[in-house]
Amino acid sequence: MPKTSANTRAKDGKLPPVAVDPAILEAEDRHWTPLKIAIWVAIALLGGFSWTMLAVIRGETVNAIWFVFAAVCTYFIGYRFYSKYIEKHLLKPDDTRATPAEYKADGKDYAATDRRVLYGHHFAAIAGAGPLVGPVLAAQMGYLPGTIWIVVGVVLAGAVQDYLVMFFSMRRGGRSLGQMARDELGRVGGTAAIIATLTIMVIIVAILALVVVNALAESPWGVFSVAMTIPIALFMGCYLRFLRPGKVTEVSIIGFVLLLAAIIGGGAVADTEWGVALFTIDKVPLAIGIIIYGFVAAVLPVWLLLAPRDYLSTFMKIGTILMLALAIIIVRPEISAPAVSEFATTGAGPVVSGTLFPFLFVTIACGALSGFHALIASGTTPKLIEKERQTRFIGYGGMLMESFVAVMALVAALSIDRGIYFAMNASAAATGGTIEGAVAFVNGLGLSGVNLTPDMLAQTANDVGEESIVSRTGGAPTLAVGLAHIMQQVIGGSGLMAFWYHFAIMFEALFILTAVDAGTRVARFMLQDSIGNFIPKFKNTSWRVGAWIATAIMVAAWGAILVMGVTDPLGGINTLFPLFGIANQLLAAIALAVCMAIIAKRGYFRYLWVVALPLGFAAVVTISASFLKIFSPVPAIGYFAQNAAFRQALADGETSFGTAPTVEAMNAVVRNTMVQGILSILFVTLAIIVIVTAIIATIRAARRGSSESSEDAAVPSKVFAPAGLIATPAERELQAQWDALPKTPRKGGH
């Protein structure tokens, strides 16, 4: 299994070929045996049949297994045919060229990593809470629009973006997206891209933190078990630092056992009076707690908190996702939600306002198209890639896996009763936060087949070990109920439902806290770099005072938005989540714009549509969503319309308006909508600048012909490794030649 390493050398210095002959590759590709044809026909038929089951033949309910088949078959076809097309015509990877991991090898940051390992590594870095939350919120529009967007979107947009960015960054020694933007788009476009990235990062961290606050507020069990992750991580950090350095798997298993103990212990603590008194925390103090935590975590050394929690989070992530996939296949829950609900057209959905176009496409960002990935796909992963042709498997294939996570999250959210779904996701302003209020509100929505009773809500809350599940917005609690509902059918029955619920909450909180901490650190460095242009001392990132000031600024920025979301009389997540999706996809548009400029400079105009298609779609969706958020006269949708309505009410001397019961709350709405509106304007302006500069760069390249290239110079490769998950016959043959070489002896090996 272990790969041929760079220190394998033939005695006479003559090496076997480092790449399969392109002609043989082409022949292998074109060689269609009857078996191969039969397999692909079967995949296509099964996929087509599954989509038919989802879209056309729907009875009372639809089985979740069709979601799995429809998604997986589409991924296979997209991977085999579309990503190959992109590889062949647009990227043209060349395995005779050394990757940065080879020509810049330092055994540390630049280190060739086995493709299968790197796939897992890259997946763990890109998948977080995003694909788990968005689909849950979008489930209000029915199951079909979300599923189509997640699956088709990833094949044509999300995976394409990840693949292109990874490849171009790899050809540039692992340069970051910001640097590539500056190289390709010039000063104006590059600067706009960097400011956009920084502000988007702030928004994303704030909203992820809001999801955690919403999941933990009023939940002593959740607060206790999630708080325990901090001492657990500190312990793991010290263990790795002082006791057994490098024993990562061992410490992760210890940490995982402690985590399970914390979840079980949380149940016991939440049963005691002191536990309830100590760990029942309101949203505002909880938000302040997370802000303080965010600052401390971002200035502490990495080894103490971030690195160990990252190991724990990777461990939990891959384990839980595999577990959920298996459970869905075993349980095959029946889904009773409609394919397309009335909220898709009316835009009056209680979870997120707005009609299907464009708001479905911004509510589900991660899983279909996530700009944030461009930050991971440039920089970190490209420095570890062994061979150029592996980028298709790692970049395109890695994103397909994240999309599958989003499909599973959608299935989990849809598998719970629709009445309960709306009771959990409607804002407290709508339900009043009480069981009676929620029942009245949900039944008043007039949805067919929905008949919520107070008993159902009380029973579910009791099952999952919570005081109440009414208005637990943010997506995480809903997903946790869905996951608990599915998992308890496999392991433990209803007695274990509370455990699974808190397991899921813990699992999401763990990712989010890691993202908050890592995001703050990255943002701090970007800020220091920017301030450094004016005050040079700030460029020195090891200067403590500067680091602390920059961290404090970044934490204050996302903290302010977090507090705004937590105290928002309109419900916080409902108004802020679209901003998250818009921000994420504007980042995608920026990344795709940079890719388009690069492709144009390479001279591949015939195939420019591959990137122009997702770029155009992302641009249309996000810009129109932003414009609606800015200009819509409907107060539920337009930030400024809402702002004007509340200001008018205040001017009229009213003391309560809409969901704001006091003058103070009305003032808060005026303030919040103004901030949200200004942020929308900022994002859309920056994105338009980047896209326009990219179009200019593209046109200029078209006039001038392909001349310039910002790629690193080609260095001949001296290693070989197969490209895909499974080696082809020609690759196996070549691998055998490499394996036959005598290994250089090395001392001190393990």
Added chain:
Amino acid sequence: MGVVEMARGIRWYVRGVMGEDAYEKYLAHVEGEHAGAVPVMTEREFWRDRTDRQDANPEGRCC
């Protein structure tokens, strides 16, 4: 594929994804390509250096 081989494969994979084999890769690098050119860090030094480098060079985690 036998059970032992399978277990070995799983162990290799988990170690790889968790990054536990980083020191071995580092050793292979410094002892293969540039043997004697640079002072070789001990395992403890290597892991300290690794987190210190992360301190100076943070990596984003996705949402």
